[in-house]
Amino acid sequence: MGGTVPRPGAGIVSPVTDVPPPPSGPAPGPLRAAIWLLWAQAAALGLLAAYLVYQDFTATATDLASALVVTAFALGGAVLLWGLGAALRRRRAGARAPAIVLQLMLLPIGYYMVQGGLGWLGVPLAALGLLVCALLVSPPTTRALGVG
Numbered sequence: 001m002g003g004t005v006p007r008p009g010a011g012i013v014s015p016v017t018d019v020p021p022p023p024s025g026p027a028p029g030p031l032r033a034a035i036w037l038l039w040a041q042a043a044a045l046g047l048l049a050a051y052l053v054y055q056d057f058t059a060t061a062t063d064l065a066s067a068l069v070v071t072a073f074a075l076g077g078a079v080l081l082w083g084l085g086a087a088l089r090r091r092r093a094g095a096r097a098p099a100i101v102l103q104l105m106l107l108p109i110g111y112y113m114v115q116g117g118l119g120w121l122g123v124p125l126a127a128l129g130l131l132v133c134a135l136l137v138s139p140p141t142t143r144a145l146g147v148g
Contacts, residue, residue, distance in 0.1 A: 027091070028140035035085045037132050038099060042081035049074035077102075088136075093145040100136050103129040 027035070052071040061067065081102065087095035106129030113122025135141060142148055 027089070028144050030135040030138040031088065031141040031144050034099070034132050034135035034141065035088050037128070037135070038081050038085035038088070041128075042078045042085065045074055045078040045081060049078055088145075091145055093147050096136050096141075096145060096147070100133050103132045103136070105129070 049071060052067070052074055056064075056067050056071055059067075080098075084095045084099045084102070088099065107126050110122040110124075110126030110129070113119070113125065116122075
């Protein structure tokens with residue numbers, strides 16, 4: 001049975017020795033624009049969360065638990081958007097997919113806003129989601145993140 005027992009320290013997967021260097025230089029324009037738009041969305045959601053906190057403290061409470069959950073959801077969304085923008089600024093490729101998913105979530109939100117009579121807000125919101133998605137999957141952004 002010689003040779004059937006692995007050597008100590010040897011694993012199933014060989015160690016990676018050829019790691020490409022991280023991208024250097026300034027980020028391309030589409031990536032910078034996507035980062036700024038994510039941060040703008042985070043700021044807007046943060047302002048909405050601040051308003052909700054104010055309402056939680058001053059409004060007549062009919063269901064305090066639901067109000068706190070909605071406020072926490074808005075705060076969490078703002079933190080998540082800001083963090084994804086920061087990760088993309090550091091050129092972390094793993095932040096691109098969650099950012100795209102969050103932007104695609106704006107499409108049904110915009111659609112139902114249009115159906116509810118808020119087309120003036122729903123259409124730009126859906127367009128913003130599509131714009132950020134396009135910026136995140138553009139070839140300069142893909143090259144800068146080292147994907148593909």
